[in-house]
Amino acid sequence: MDTLAPAPAPATAPARTLQPMLRLIDIEKVYQTKTIETVALNRVNLTIGKGEFVSIMGPSGCGKSTLLSLIGLLDEPTSGTIELNGRAVRSYSDKEVAALRNSKIGFVFQSYHLINDLSVLDNVELPLLYRPGVSGKERRQRALDALDKVGLSARTAHFPGQLSGGQRQRVAIARALVGQPELILADEPTGNLDSVMGEEIMDLLLELNRRDGVTIVMVTHDEQQALKTERLVRFFDGSQVS
Amino acid sequence: MLLSYIKIAWKVLMRRKFFTAINLFGISFTLMILLVVMALFDHALGPNNPERRTDRLLYVQTIRQQMQDGLGWMNMPASPHFVNHFVRTLKTPEQVGMISNINNATAFTNKGLLALDVRYADGEFWQMMDFEFLSGRAFTPAEVKQSQPLCVINEATARQYFGRLDVVGQTLELDLHRYRVAGVVRNVSAARIMTYSDVWLPYTLDPGLLRDSRLEGPYLTIILAPSAAAVPAVRREFDQLVRRIPIPKPKDVKAIYAFADTPLISLTRAIHFDVNATRLEDDNLGTFYAVVITLGLLFMLLPALNLVNLNVTRILERSGEIGVRKAFGATGSNLVSQFLVENVVLVLVGGLLGLALAAGALALLNESEVLAHAHFSLSWRVFGWGLLLTLLFGLMSGVYPAWKMSRLNPVAALRGSGEQK
Incomplete structure (x- = not known):
C-alpha cells in the first residue's frame, strides 16, 4: 500500500519546542458514588504542542482513558483547567463544546465504534453531518478523499461487518480525519488487532502526524508502538510518573 | 442530514424485524380503528352528496x-x-x-x-x-x-x-x-x-x-x-x-x-350532558370535542406508551452509536431530531399499514350492508386526518425516548452503559 510510509526511528527524545495546543492544569477527576470515592486523575499537568505525537502508557485503571475523555471534551474534570488553543474549555457552552469536538478533534477507538447499519462511506461522512455549511456533495467527496488516504477507496459501499479488524480501524481513522481536525485522540487503536495489522495502523498514524502535521495523542499498552512516537507519558494510579 | 436519518431509520427497522413487527402491529391496529371511526363520521356528517354544502x-x-x-x-x-x-x-x-x-x-x-x-x-x-x-x-x-x-x-x-x-x-x-x-x-x-x-x-x-x-x-x-x-x-x-x-x-x-x-351541532345539542336542560343555548360542541379528543388520545396512548417503553429499553443497545455521534459533534438537539425522524418513519410505515387495514375493514362493512346504501370509503380528507394522527402518534411516542437518548453521557455511552448526564 503506497500510502503507508515506513515507520520512523523510535522517538523517545524530548519533545520539540512547539506552540502549545492543549494544556491540562492541575486536573483532578474523582468518581463519586454513595459509598466510594475513586480518584481517577490526581493533579495532572500536561501540555501538548501543535503537531506532536504523544503516547500515554500505564497499567489498566491508571486513568489513561479518563485523561483521553477529558482531552476530547467528552467529560469535565472535577477540578483544574483544560485550555484548548489558549482558551479555557470551561468557558464554552455545551453547543460550543460540541462544535469544538466536531471541528478540532477526531477520535479513534479500540473497538472502532463504527455504525454497523451504515456503509463505510456513510460512516466516514458522519462528522461532516454535524458541520454547518457542508453540502452533501462536498461531504461525499471529502469522505472519499479520507478513505483514499487510508487505502480503502475500493470499500466505500461495504458495511463494517464485511471488513477485517484492520480495515475497520482504517475506516475509523478516515472518519477521524474527514473533518480535518487539529487533534486526533486514539484510544488503544491497535488493541484489537494482530501485530501485522497493528503495525499498519501505527504506520498510518505516524504518516498522518509527519506528513499532515496532525497532533495525535494515543493511549496504548504496547511499549514498542509507544516508543515510535515523539513523546511518551506514563501514568500510574491517576498520576503522571514520567 | 434528513436523508441520513431516514436511511438509518430504515436500517434499524429492517435489522430488528421482531421489534418492528410488534410496533407496527400496535400502530397499524390503533390507526385502523381511528381511521374507520373517522371514515364513518365523515360518511355521516362530512360534505358528501347530497349534502355537499355542509359549511352553509x-x-x-x-x-x-x-x-x-x-x-x-x-x-x-x-x-x-x-x-x-x-x-x-x-x-x-x-x-x-x-x-x-x-x-x-x-x-x-x-x-x-x-x-x-x-x-x-x-x-x-x-x-x-x-x-x-x-x-x-x-x-x-x-x-x-x-x-x-x-x-x-x-x-x-x-x-x-x-x-x-x-x-x-x-x-x-x-x-x-x-x-x-x-x-x-x-x-x-x-x-x-x-x-x-x-x-x-x-x-x-x-x-x-x-x-x-x-x-x-x-x-x-x-x-x-x-x-x-x-x-x-x-x-x-x-x-x-x-x-x-x-x-x-x-x-x-x-x-x-x-x-x-350545523349537522354536527344538531347531533351534539341532542346529547344531554346537562340532565335538567337548564342551559338550552349550550350546543355542547366544546364538550363534544373535548370528549372525542380525550378518548382519541387515550386510545392512542396505550400503543404509544408501549412504543415509548420499547424505545427506552433500546437506548442501551444503541448507546455506542450515540456516544460516537456525540464524540463527533452531535448536539442534544441533533440526536433528538434523529430519533424523532426514526420514530416518525416507523409510525408512518405503521400508518400506511393502518390505512390499508382500514380500507379492508371498510370494504367488509360495505359488503355486509349493515346500513342501507352506505358506501364507506377513505377519502383524501380522512387520509389527511389519518396522516396528522400518525404524525401526532409518532411525536407522542418519540419525544421522551429521544430526549432520554440525547441526555446520555458520551463516555458512558461509548462504554455501552445507559448512564445519564
Missing part, C-alpha cells in the same frame, strides 16, 4: 316547548306552518326548505311486497341539496304548491319496482296512491339522516299534513346560508325570530326554544 347548511331539528307549571317539555320537529310563516321570512338565508321524518309505505311488485321509506319535501329542498339524478328531475316549488302527484325515487327502488332505471313518467303505486316518477336519483346512504329516503313526495301530498297554526310537526327545517361566513348571521337572525314567535297556547306553553344548527 343549517338544520332545525327540534322545537322545544317548555310547558307551564313544571309539566316538562314537548320536543318535536316543526310544522310546515312554522317553516312557511316564520322561517321563510328570514332575510339572511339564501334558501329555506323542509323535509319530513321518514314514513313507511308499501308498494306491490310482481315479486311481492316492497317496503319503502318515504319522505315529504318542498321544492326548495331539491335546490339546496346536490342529489345525483340518473334520469329526470326533481319536483319544483310550483308543482308542490299545485299538489302534483309526482315522486322522486332512488336507484334501488327503480330497480326493485320497475326492474330498470329509465322510468321517468312511469307510475309508482304506493299505499294505493299513484305517483308519476319525475326523476331517479343515486341511492343516498341511510347514515345521511337529513336526506336519506327511497321515495320523496311533495309535502302537500302528506296525508297527515296539518293546516292549522301549531308549530310542532314532523318536518325538519333546512336553511342554506349564502356563504360559510354568513352562517353566524343567519343563526343570529333565526334566534331573534324564535324570540318573536307568539306562543300558540300561552296557558299550556311557557316558552319556545329552537336553534338553527
Whole structure:
C-alpha cells in the first residue's frame, strides 16, 4: 500500500519546542458514588504542542482513558483547567463544546465504534453531518478523499461487518480525519488487532502526524508502538510518573 | 442530514424485524380503528352528496316547548306552518326548505311486497341539496304548491319496482296512491339522516299534513346560508325570530326554544350532558370535542406508551452509536431530531399499514350492508386526518425516548452503559 510510509526511528527524545495546543492544569477527576470515592486523575499537568505525537502508557485503571475523555471534551474534570488553543474549555457552552469536538478533534477507538447499519462511506461522512455549511456533495467527496488516504477507496459501499479488524480501524481513522481536525485522540487503536495489522495502523498514524502535521495523542499498552512516537507519558494510579 | 436519518431509520427497522413487527402491529391496529371511526363520521356528517354544502347548511331539528307549571317539555320537529310563516321570512338565508321524518309505505311488485321509506319535501329542498339524478328531475316549488302527484325515487327502488332505471313518467303505486316518477336519483346512504329516503313526495301530498297554526310537526327545517361566513348571521337572525314567535297556547306553553344548527351541532345539542336542560343555548360542541379528543388520545396512548417503553429499553443497545455521534459533534438537539425522524418513519410505515387495514375493514362493512346504501370509503380528507394522527402518534411516542437518548453521557455511552448526564 503506497500510502503507508515506513515507520520512523523510535522517538523517545524530548519533545520539540512547539506552540502549545492543549494544556491540562492541575486536573483532578474523582468518581463519586454513595459509598466510594475513586480518584481517577490526581493533579495532572500536561501540555501538548501543535503537531506532536504523544503516547500515554500505564497499567489498566491508571486513568489513561479518563485523561483521553477529558482531552476530547467528552467529560469535565472535577477540578483544574483544560485550555484548548489558549482558551479555557470551561468557558464554552455545551453547543460550543460540541462544535469544538466536531471541528478540532477526531477520535479513534479500540473497538472502532463504527455504525454497523451504515456503509463505510456513510460512516466516514458522519462528522461532516454535524458541520454547518457542508453540502452533501462536498461531504461525499471529502469522505472519499479520507478513505483514499487510508487505502480503502475500493470499500466505500461495504458495511463494517464485511471488513477485517484492520480495515475497520482504517475506516475509523478516515472518519477521524474527514473533518480535518487539529487533534486526533486514539484510544488503544491497535488493541484489537494482530501485530501485522497493528503495525499498519501505527504506520498510518505516524504518516498522518509527519506528513499532515496532525497532533495525535494515543493511549496504548504496547511499549514498542509507544516508543515510535515523539513523546511518551506514563501514568500510574491517576498520576503522571514520567 | 434528513436523508441520513431516514436511511438509518430504515436500517434499524429492517435489522430488528421482531421489534418492528410488534410496533407496527400496535400502530397499524390503533390507526385502523381511528381511521374507520373517522371514515364513518365523515360518511355521516362530512360534505358528501347530497349534502355537499355542509359549511352553509343549517338544520332545525327540534322545537322545544317548555310547558307551564313544571309539566316538562314537548320536543318535536316543526310544522310546515312554522317553516312557511316564520322561517321563510328570514332575510339572511339564501334558501329555506323542509323535509319530513321518514314514513313507511308499501308498494306491490310482481315479486311481492316492497317496503319503502318515504319522505315529504318542498321544492326548495331539491335546490339546496346536490342529489345525483340518473334520469329526470326533481319536483319544483310550483308543482308542490299545485299538489302534483309526482315522486322522486332512488336507484334501488327503480330497480326493485320497475326492474330498470329509465322510468321517468312511469307510475309508482304506493299505499294505493299513484305517483308519476319525475326523476331517479343515486341511492343516498341511510347514515345521511337529513336526506336519506327511497321515495320523496311533495309535502302537500302528506296525508297527515296539518293546516292549522301549531308549530310542532314532523318536518325538519333546512336553511342554506349564502356563504360559510354568513352562517353566524343567519343563526343570529333565526334566534331573534324564535324570540318573536307568539306562543300558540300561552296557558299550556311557557316558552319556545329552537336553534338553527350545523349537522354536527344538531347531533351534539341532542346529547344531554346537562340532565335538567337548564342551559338550552349550550350546543355542547366544546364538550363534544373535548370528549372525542380525550378518548382519541387515550386510545392512542396505550400503543404509544408501549412504543415509548420499547424505545427506552433500546437506548442501551444503541448507546455506542450515540456516544460516537456525540464524540463527533452531535448536539442534544441533533440526536433528538434523529430519533424523532426514526420514530416518525416507523409510525408512518405503521400508518400506511393502518390505512390499508382500514380500507379492508371498510370494504367488509360495505359488503355486509349493515346500513342501507352506505358506501364507506377513505377519502383524501380522512387520509389527511389519518396522516396528522400518525404524525401526532409518532411525536407522542418519540419525544421522551429521544430526549432520554440525547441526555446520555458520551463516555458512558461509548462504554455501552445507559448512564445519564
